Amino acid sequence: MPGDSGQGISARGRYSGRLDRLRQRLPALRADAILVSHLPNVRYLCGFSGSAGLLLVQEGSATLFTDSRYTFQAHEEVGGARVHISKQGLLRPAGDKLRAMRGRHRVAYARGSMTVAQWEAIRAAAGGRVRWAGDGNAVERLRAIKDAEELALMREAAELISKVYRQTVHVLRVGKTELDVAAEIEYRIKKLGGSGPSFESIVASGARSAWAHARPSAKPVGKYELVVLDLGAILRGYCSDLTRTVFTGRAPEKIRRIYAAVLEAQAAAREAIRPGRKAWEVDRAARRVLEKSGLGRYFTHSTGHGLGLEVHEMPRLGKGDETILQEGMVLTVEPGVYLEGLGGIRIEDDVVVKSQGAVNLTTAPRDQFEL
Amino acid sequence: MPGDSGQGISARGRYSGRLDRLRQRLPALRADAILVSHLPNVRYLCGFSGSAGLLLVQEGSATLFTDSRYTFQAHEEVGGARVHISKQGLLRPAGDKLRAMRGRHRVAYARGSMTVAQWEAIRAAAGGRVRWAGDGNAVERLRAIKDAEELALMREAAELISKVYRQTVHVLRVGKTELDVAAEIEYRIKKLGGSGPSFESIVASGARSAWAHARPSAKPVGKYELVVLDLGAILRGYCSDLTRTVFTGRAPEKIRRIYAAVLEAQAAAREAIRPGRKAWEVDRAARRVLEKSGLGRYFTHSTGHGLGLEVHEMPRLGKGDETILQEGMVLTVEPGVYLEGLGGIRIEDDVVVKSQGAVNLTTAPRDQFEL
Structure with a gap:
């Protein structure tokens, strides 16, 4: 969202600091420039929030390439980088700038976010004296550790979505359609000051709750049904992500037992989080409870993921992710079980990694299962 | 949205027909298979609406690769293709399948939607006997021409957003924030049965209306201001896209004149649309009026774009786009002018190309400028 106010730190200082931390990674990448194409990375590094931007970070300078739709917005938002407005796509002028550098150069870029077509175009524009290298997710690694200003925003975004949840569950009634409930969730997100949902809200009832990624449908919520509510808000660019599962009525013993097991798995995962642990260990903690x-x-699915400017960031709390948890990471913790025909139960909170372990950012009640 | 009902045609028949039309393009691509990675293309060809899918279309078969989150959903939604649930990413099993084919093969893929990292992974998995070729936007070209069933849905989606606009402008008041108005728009989209907005709604007032892609802010709508409202709905997968500009009060003569010019440019562009014309000619028609x-x-910006499963599709009604317009294409027509400090005016409708010319799908009034 344009026009947000820096909290004690000037926008220019914030972005210059981030750009400098990225430049410190250049020697390890054996590169003398980084071409940043993934838009959340562009936003993180220089503040630009438009839908077409390419940021070239060099030793002594940084240049944002965008198009004429964003002339005003770029000049208002961008810090730490010059703005270049292009009339002929973004790859061409960025390539021209690389071609104009004297001598041989090695430029790092993100293989995972540049398409083959873009890659062919920029290679052609930059010419043969530029060598290309993977960027080793350098910007994503910086973004994984949130600074104080980011944490304050994320706490607000988590508080906002918790409030939306409490209001929504208060008015949830048998007979309302899933789409109705989703509409109310997204309406409240904006009314409470969020810029919108961080993903399409999930309201999945009855057998549909067994679809981990169901979209809200015209199906009315029935009596004696599981309802999975998975909702998130964006507040000044930062995401929250919250899931609660409720039962519309008094739940059968079997379903109560499953709910208790998921709750226990989620607590075990949260307790497993602390600096120095590996991402996969958190997943194992949740999985062991459910296996038992x-x-x-x-x-x-896996137990959770990083959260920030995007709703899915590094690390992944799942098998094989060796990322070492560090203070300042924000993670979702969201084990779930899905039984075809019966339904699904998932419980999700956002936490920040502190020296003493996981501290909750979301505040919605976990003990309010039966409505 | 899962569970939509075919209108007179079975889901399986619908998708088999589309897959067959794609197969007919294989000889021109000199390929014997197409690997489809862009999700709207996957959805168009086999019905799968999940967020992780890869579709391999061969001469006698088609296979959708997805992961275990989508087991139930894929089996419910998919027609015309077998479903392969993978536990180790989608590129690997698709590559394995290509590697298992006997002899040498040439596989077409979309350079513009596969990342360099994905491309490297699938090439490695498929092995050296597979040659790769661009797909020439084969699926996008099919998608550009809507069939009767799609047109019926798009008419509904356009009618829905027109209704949302009429309701919104009826309750638009000076003092409401842009975010409030956007919240009401998106709430109404869902209450009227849409699955959500087709893009983040734009409500831009006063000087902010000069930003063609402004995001709604906490700024209240003021008296005697231009307000650009750009909104769209998704209905069973298909998008609508509508813009109107209003003035909160009696407008100064200068602004009235600009509004009349944009209105005239929009009419000229709509009148320029007919089968056989080129996309750039429609843009020129609008531009000439504004230049005059x-x-x-x-x-x-350009005058418009194709619309369908995505909110931006082929063709682009702009300079250099040589696409020949054909019956069944759905296009937006949306000239706009933006004066820094003063504000912006844009007027947008969705039209379908018929033998006699452009027929409007959106029905919101264009003559209700001063509120």
Whole structure:
């Protein structure tokens, strides 16, 4: 969102600091420039929030390439980088700038966010004296550790979505359609000052709750049904992500037991979080609890993920992710089980990694299961 | 949205027909298979609406690769293709399948939607006997021409957003913030049965209306201000896109004249649309009107774009786009002028190309400028 106010730090200082931390990674990448194409990375490094931008970070300078739709906005938002307004795409002028550098150069770029077509175009524009190298997710690694200003915003975004949840569950009624409930969630997000949902809200009831990524449908919420509510807000660019599952009525003993097991798995995962632990260990902590209850094979996704300017960031709390957790990381913790025909149960909070362990950012109640 | 009902045609028949039309393009691409990675293309060809899918279309078969989060959903939604649930990413099993084919093969893929990292992974998995070729936007070209079933849905999506606009402008008041108005728009989209907005709604008032892509802010709508409202809905996967500009009070003569010029440019563009014309000719028609009024240099974007499963599709009604318009294409027509400090005016409708010319899908009034 344009026009946000720096909290005690000038926009220019904030972005110059981030750009300098990125430049410090250049020697390890054996590169003398980084071409940043992933838009959340562009925003993180220089503040530009438009939908077409390419940022070239060199030793002594940085240049944002965008187009004429964003002339005013770029000049208002951008700090730490010069703005170049292009009339002929963004790859061409960025390539021209690389071509104009004297001598041989090695430029790092993100293989995972540049398309083959873009890559061919920029290579052609930059010419043969430029060598290309992977960027090793350098910007994503910086972004994984949030600074104080970011944490304050994320706490607000988490508080906002918790409030939306409390209001929504208060007015949730049997007979409302899933789409109705989703509409109310997204309306409240904006009314409470969020710029919008951080993803399409999930309201999945009855058998549909067993679809981990169901979209809201015209199905009315029935009596004696599981309802998975997965919602998130964007506040000044930063995301929150919250899931609660409720049962519309008094739940059968079997479903109560599953709910208790998921709750226990989520607590175990949160307790497993502390600086120095590896991402996969948090996943194992949740998985072990569910396996002990015979539910392991119904837990079909990983335990969580990083959260920030994007709703899915590094690390992934799942098998094989060796990322070492560090203070300042913000993570979701969201084990779930899905039984075809019966339904699904997922419980998710956002936490920040502190020296003493995970501290919750979301504040919605976890003990309010039966409505 | 899962569970939509075919209108007189079975889901399986619909998707088999589309897959067959794609297969007919294989000889021209000199390929014997197409790997489809862009998700709207996957959805168009086989119905799968999840967020992780890769579709391999071969002469006698088609296979959708997705992951275990989508097991139920894929089996419910997909027609015309087999479903392969993968536990180790999607590129690897798709590559394995290509590697298992006997003899040498040439596989077409979309350079513009596959990242360099994905491309490297699938090339490695498929092995050296597979040659790769661009897909020439084969699926996008099919998608540009809508069939009767798609047109019925798009008419509904356009009618829905027109209704949302009429309701919104009826309750638009000086003092409401841009975010409030956007919240009401998106709430109404869902209450009227849409699955959500097709893009983040734009509500830009006063000087901010000069930003063609402004995001709604906490700024209240003031008296005697221009307000650009750009909104769209998704209905069963298909997008609408509508812009109107209003003035909160009696407008000064200068602003009235600009509004009349934009209105005239929009009418000229709609009148320029007919089968056989080229996309750039429609843009020229709008641009000439604005140039005649001395406003040409404030019209900083192209006149419109294709619309369908995505909010921006082929063709682009702008300079250099040589696409020949055909019956069944759905296009936006949206000239605009933006004067720094003063504000912006844009008027946009969705039209379908018929033998006699452009037929409007959106029905919001264009003559209700002063509120």
